[in-house]
Amino acid sequence: xxxxxxxxxxxxxxxxxxxxxxxxxxxxxxxxxxxxxxxxxxxxxxxxxxxxxxxxxxxxxxxxxxxxxxxxxxxxxxxxxxxxxxxxxxxxxxxxxxxxxxxxxxxxxxxxxxxxxxxxxxxxxxxxxxxxxxxxxxxxxxxxxxxxxxxxxxxxxxxxx
Amino acid sequence: xxxxxxxxxxxxxxxxxxxxxxxxxxxxxxxxxxxxxxxxxxxxxxxxxxxxxxxxxxxxxxxxxxxxxxxxxxxxxxxxxxxxxxxxxxxxxxxxxxxxxxxxxxxxxxxxxxxxxxxxxxxxxxxxxxxxxxxxxxxxxxxxxxxxxxxxxxxxxxxxxxxxxxxxxxxxxxxxxxxxxxxxxxxxxxxxxxxxxxxxxxxxxxxxxxxxxxxxxxxxxxxxxxxxxxxxxxxxxxxxxxxxxxxxxxx
Numbered sequence: 001x002x003x004x005x006x007x008x009x010x011x012x013x014x015x016x017x018x019x020x021x022x023x024x025x026x027x028x029x030x031x032x033x034x035x036x037x038x039x040x041x042x043x044x045x046x047x048x049x050x051x052x053x054x055x056x057x058x059x060x061x062x063x064x065x066x067x068x069x070x071x072x073x074x075x076x077x078x079x080x081x082x083x084x085x086x087x088x089x090x091x092x093x094x095x096x097x098x099x100x101x102x103x104x105x106x107x108x109x110x111x112x113x114x115x116x117x118x119x120x121x122x123x124x125x126x127x128x129x130x131x132x133x134x135x136x137x138x139x140x141x142x143x144x145x146x147x148x149x150x151x152x153x154x155x156x157x158x159x160x161x
Numbered sequence: 162x163x164x165x166x167x168x169x170x171x172x173x174x175x176x177x178x179x180x181x182x183x184x185x186x187x188x189x190x191x192x193x194x195x196x197x198x199x200x201x202x203x204x205x206x207x208x209x210x211x212x213x214x215x216x217x218x219x220x221x222x223x224x225x226x227x228x229x230x231x232x233x234x235x236x237x238x239x240x241x242x243x244x245x246x247x248x249x250x251x252x253x254x255x256x257x258x259x260x261x262x263x264x265x266x267x268x269x270x271x272x273x274x275x276x277x278x279x280x281x282x283x284x285x286x287x288x289x290x291x292x293x294x295x296x297x298x299x300x301x302x303x304x305x306x307x308x309x310x311x312x313x314x315x316x317x318x319x320x321x322x323x324x325x326x327x328x329x330x331x332x333x334x335x336x337x338x339x340x341x342x343x344x345x346x347x348x349x350x351x352x353x354x355x356x357x358x359x360x361x362x363x364x365x366x367x368x369x370x371x372x373x374x375x376x377x378x379x380x381x382x383x384x385x386x387x388x389x390x391x392x393x394x395x396x397x398x399x400x401x402x403x404x405x406x407x408x409x410x411x412x
Contacts, residue, residue, distance in 0.1 A: 049289055050182075050210020079214065080285035082292065134196035135300055136203040144196065160292050 002070065007033040007040065014064045017056045018139050019157075021099040024057055028087025031078065040065065040073040045083045047160075048140035084161045096157055097123050102145065104159040120156045122147035132156075166342040167280065168222045169242070170349075172232070173339075173385060175215030176243035179233050181264060182208030183400050184251055193254050200300060201257070207293040214286045234404040238394055239387035246329035248384070248393045252322065255315070258304040259322035262366065265298035267333045270358040277350045302366045309370025320372055327375045332382040333359070 011030055016022045024030050024044070032043040042061055046054045058075045065073045085104040088096075093103040102120045117132040127149040134144040135158070143158040162168060185205035192198025216229035246264060251257045272294055275287035308319040334356050343349040367374060383389070403410060 046210070046289070048207060048210060048293060049214060050206035050208070052206070078285075079289050080281065082285065082289045084292070134200055135296060136196070136200035138199070140203055140206055144199075 002040075002068075004033050007042070007065075010064055010068050011042075011061060014057065014060045016053060017060070018053045019096070019099070019101065021095045022092050024061065026089045026092030026095060028089060028092070029054075029057065029083060030061075036074075040070055042073060042075045043078055044075060045078055047083050051140050053139075085157065085159050086161065088157075100124065100154060101142070102154060102156040104157050106159070118159070120145055122150060122152055123154055124152045125150040130154075162224055163222050164346075164348075166339045166346075167283075167348060168219050169339045170343055171215050171219035171222065171283070173242050175212045175219055175229075175232070176241050177247050177264075178208045178215060179212035180241070180243040180396065181247035181261075182206070182212060183396060184247065184249075185257070185261075187251055188257065197254070204261070204297050204300070207290075207297070211286070211290045211293070214289070218282050218286065230404070234401050238389060238397060241389065241393070241397075242385050242387060244329070244332045244335070245381055245384040245390055246326065246332065248390060248396055249326065249329065250392050252325075253318060255308050255319040256322040256326070258301055258308065259319060259326050261297070262301035262305045263326060263330050263363070264333070265294060265301050266359050266362040266366075267355065268294050269298050270355045271352070274350045274352055274355065279347045283348070298362075302362075305366055305372070306370040309367070309372040316371065319370070323367070323372055324375045324377075328377065328379050328381050331380045332384060335382060335385045337385070 008025060008030070011033075012023045012025050014024045016024065016027050019027075027047065029044045029047060030042065031045050032041075034041055034043075042065075044054070044057065044061070054077070058077070061075055062073055088104065096103045100123050102123045105118050105120060117135075119128050120130055120132075121128050122130050122145075125147060127147055129148045130145050131148060132143060133146050133153070137144045137155050137158075141157055141160070142155045144153065145156045146153045182205045185201045185208065188198060188201040188205075190198065192201060212233060213229040216232040220227040220229065220232055246260060249256075249260055269291070272287045272291035276284050276291060278284040278287065305319065308315040310316070336352075340349060340352065344351070364374070381390075
C-alpha cells in the first residue's frame, strides 16, 4: 500500500516546466492526494488563471505516477482556496534564489501609481539598490528587475496575495 | 438547465474576458517596446485563463456538454454578450491602454464583491481573478497618467482615446433581469456601489493625467444583447478560424 507521504515524495521529482528548479511540491500547487474509489486523486491548483504550464504539470504528474506503478491516478484542478505566493515552500524560496530568480517578498507591490515599488534584493550581488523594469515578465508569475550596482537583469517571482 | 440566469451572467463575464484577451493578444510581436509587448500578452493570458474558468463553469450550469472551447470558439456573433468596449480595435497604444483602464477600474470592484457570492465556484473564480486584476489596474492606470501627463503629443493622443472610448464605458454597468434574478437568489451580492467606486477611480486617475472627461453624453450599448459593432465579425473570424477550419482539433 502506497502512502500519501510516498506520493508526495514522488511528486518532488515533478518539476515546474517553466522554472525547472522548482518541483510542484515546492511551488505549492499540490493541494491533496487521496484515494477515491480505489484510485489516487491528486488535487492541484493553478498559480495564475491562464498559466499554460498547468496542463503540462498535470500530464507530468500522471506520467510520474505511472512510472512508479500507479496507472489509474487522476488529477483534479480546484480554484479555492486561491493559490498565493505564501504557498511556495521555504525550500522553494532557497532554490529560486540559487537559480538566480528573486523569491517573492512577503508583501504585494502596493505602490499606488508612481510610488516606489517593492524593494527586491539582487539574487547575484544581494544589493538592495535595484529597480523594477516591468511588472510583467517572461511568465505570468514573474516581474522584470535590474540591479543598479552589478547591472544584472533578473526575474522576480512576484508576490501574489 | 440548472439556472439560466447564472448561465447568462457567466457568459457576460466570460465573454468580456475572452474578447479583451483576444484583442490584447493581437499586440503580440507589435508592442511599442519589448516590456509592453510582454505586459499586454501577460494580461491577455490572465484574461483568457479567467474566461476559461468562467465559460467552463457556464457549460456546467447549462448542462449541454459545452466546455470553454465550445462556448468560446463555436458560438455565432449574436450569441456573444460581451460589452462593446472590449471589442473595440486596438488602435494605437494609447487607445489600448485607455480601453484597458476603463475596464480594469470596473473589474476590480466587481470581483471584490463577487468573492462574497453564495455560489462557491463563482466566488472562487472571482478570488483567483481579483489577485490578477489588481496588477492589471495598476499597470493601465500608471500608463494613462504617464501618457496624459507626458508630452504634448502623448497628451493629445490619449485625450482622443478617452473621447472615443468614453461613450462605451456606461455599458459596463448594464443590468437587466439576469442580475436582478441572481440578486434575489443571493448569488450576486449587492453590486450597486461599483459605479461610484469606478467613477472615483477614473476621476482620480484622469485628474493626475490632466485629462478631461468628455461632456458628450452619447452612449453606445448593445453587446449584452448580442448586438455588436462592425469590428466584431473580423475579430471572431480570427478567434474561431482553427476550430472552424479543423473541427474538434486539439492543441
